Amino acid sequence: MRLIAENLGGERGGEAVFSGINFALEKGQALIVTGPNGAGKSTLLRVVAGLLPVAAGRVHIEGGGEDFPSVASACHYLGHQNAMKTALTVTENLRFWRDFSGADFLRAEEALETVGLGDIGHLPFGYLSTGQRRRAAIAKLLVSRRPLWLLDEPTAGLDKASEERFAVLMRKHLEGGGIVVAATHLPLGIEGAKELRMGEAV
Numbered sequence: 001m002r003l004i005a006e007n008l009g010g011e012r013g014g015e016a017v018f019s020g021i022n023f024a025l026e027k028g029q030a031l032i033v034t035g036p037n038g039a040g041k042s043t044l045l046r047v048v049a050g051l052l053p054v055a056a057g058r059v060h061i062e063g064g065g066e067d068f069p070s071v072a073s074a075c076h077y078l079g080h081q082n083a084m085k086t087a088l089t090v091t092e093n094l095r096f097w098r099d100f101s102g103a104d105f106l107r108a109e110e111a112l113e114t115v116g117l118g119d120i121g122h123l124p125f126g127y128l129s130t131g132q133r134r135r136a137a138i139a140k141l142l143v144s145r146r147p148l149w150l151l152d153e154p155t156a157g158l159d160k161a162s163e164e165r166f167a168v169l170m171r172k173h174l175e176g177g178g179i180v181v182a183a184t185h186l187p188l189g190i191e192g193a194k195e196l197r198m199g200e201a202v
């Protein structure tokens with residue numbers, strides 16, 4: 001399976017934010033997207049995920065077969081907002097995402113154990129600290145099996161131990177043939193990742 005962007009352009013509010021983006025990622029490869037605030041990293045991830053329209057060029061999956069014919073069907077998108085309902089418990093939120101995304105992987109309880117939140121699944125998501133919310137959102141990546149992880153500043157708000165735990169999860173995902181595209185200002189602990197630096201030319 002490959003993720004390919006060809007001459008990709010994106011815009012916000014009718015203004016071009018980036019253009020001419022090209023990359024091709026094979027199974028097991030990661031792309032780290034860097035650049036200053038406002039460079040268009042989040043916009044790029046949202047365009048790739050299909051949450052914003054493509055303004056120019058195209059982005060597609062090759063060799064995804066029947067299970068993953070499109071980027072949208074192949075990806076987990078982890079945005080700045082954690083996409084969890086504050087009034088539902090952490091476990092209820094993860095069960096929702098497991099049902100919604102299909103391709104069951106870990107159970108909600110197992111995913112929470114994996115991110116070190118095994119004892120707070122019963123709490124409403126709204127009670128969690130910033131870092132705990134991020135860890136619960138990371139657990140969302142583990143409740144259904146999707147090969148492409150699109151991650152927007154995934155480690156923002158995480159303590160050192162959680163950062164390291166997340167690096168292990170990403171490495172496992174890559175070793176299992178997954179693909180990662182991550183926008184970040186911080187090192188993510190993945191060796192051999194490609195880098196795309198944005199904000200230098202539009």
Ligand SMILES: Nc1ncnc2c1ncn2[C@@H]1O[C@H](COP(=O)(O)OP(=O)(O)OP(=O)(O)O)[C@@H](O)[C@H]1O
Nearest residue numbers: 012013017035036037038039040041042043044183
């Ligand atoms: N809804 C919107 N309408 C108009 N312009 C927008 C909208 N959302 C974002 N922008 C603009 O698009 C540009 C790119 O923003 P984006 O969030 O993609 O940058 P970023 O590289 O992810 O920044 P950061 O490092 O601060 O997260 C910015 O100039 C921003 O002001």
